Amino acid sequence: MNTAEGSYVRLASNSGVSTIQLINSEPLNIIGSPAISELTNALRTAGQDRDLRVVVLRGSGERAFIGGADINEMVALDQTSGEVFIRLLSGLCEAIRECPAPVIARLAGWCLGGGLEVAMSCDLRVAESGARFGMPEVAVGIPSVIHAALMPALIGAGHSAWMLLTGETIDAATALSWGLVHEVVAPEELDARLAQLTTRLSGFGPAAVRQQKRLLNKWFEMPVHEAIEDSVGEFGRAFLTGEPQRHMQSFLARKSRKA
Numbered sequence: 001m002n003t004a005e006g007s008y009v010r011l012a013s014n015s016g017v018s019t020i021q022l023i024n025s026e027p028l029n030i031i032g033s034p035a036i037s038e039l040t041n042a043l044r045t046a047g048q049d050r051d052l053r054v055v056v057l058r059g060s061g062e063r064a065f066i067g068g069a070d071i072n073e074m075v076a077l078d079q080t081s082g083e084v085f086i087r088l089l090s091g092l093c094e095a096i097r098e099c100p101a102p103v104i105a106r107l108a109g110w111c112l113g114g115g116l117e118v119a120m121s122c123d124l125r126v127a128e129s130g131a132r133f134g135m136p137e138v139a140v141g142i143p144s145v146i147h148a149a150l151m152p153a154l155i156g157a158g159h160s161a162w163m164l165l166t167g168e169t170i171d172a173a174t175a176l177s178w179g180l181v182h183e184v185v186a187p188e189e190l191d192a193r194l195a196q197l198t199t200r201l202s203g204f205g206p207a208a209v210r211q212q213k214r215l216l217n218k219w220f221e222m223p224v225h226e227a228i229e230d231s232v233g234e235f236g237r238a239f240l241t242g243e244p245q246r247h248m249q250s251f252l253a254r255k256s257r258k259a
Helices: 035-047 080-097 114-121 146-155 159-165 172-178 187-203 205-219 225-240 243-256
Strands: 002-005 009-014 017-022 054-058 064-066 104-105 110-112 124-128 133-134 183-185
Touching: 009 035, 017 035, 035 080, 054 187, 064 104, 064 133, 080 114, 080 146, 104 114, 104 187, 110 114, 114 146, 114 183, 124 187, 133 172, 146 159, 172 183, 183 187, 205 225, 205 243
Parallel strands: 017 054, 054 104, 064 110, 104 124, 110 133, 124 183
Antiparallel strands: 002 009, 009 017
């Protein structure tokens, strides 16, 4: 295992799986500009590894994934510095979306505000049953912006309005029923489930998985008929990698042995 540690981020890589962990921001893993910059750089560094299969993004401890942006920093912002700050946070979310491999959010404890925007930018979200989610920005005088724009597509206009306008938190069961997270497990099962997922994703052809992530991100912004037509060419190009041939032959061989 290769491990690199900065002031706010620990990056560990092993057999194509990179774990990016926010550190030194306890108790609720609050992120200010330095932590946001380090997380962004860690994602970009991980994404440059040609052997990367999957990334797990997590906080330290079990009290929070990311408890939000640093209010101590934000209280001193003005219009210009506010735009600089929020573009920095937007850059982190985009680094997640642009990472060529799938990014899984490990959601334990609180996931609030900018932390929820980070989580929504991840490809998969797995929560423990005690996790809680909220967008409390209106309570401190600011709107939820940047990647809160992903929320209506994930959970619908009605649920989004509730979260963004009331600032109230929801529990993991509600988040699952609304589609905000993909799966909820018992706290003691969270890491085992993540290990299962990383093993599963790592076993697929990496070119196909990266191609699928790229398509999913493009589909967010394309009309359906354009997305369908665009995917025809993507399907054909998949056969240039050799992965379909190898994986399909392996599937047929396993089926033959069972016959």
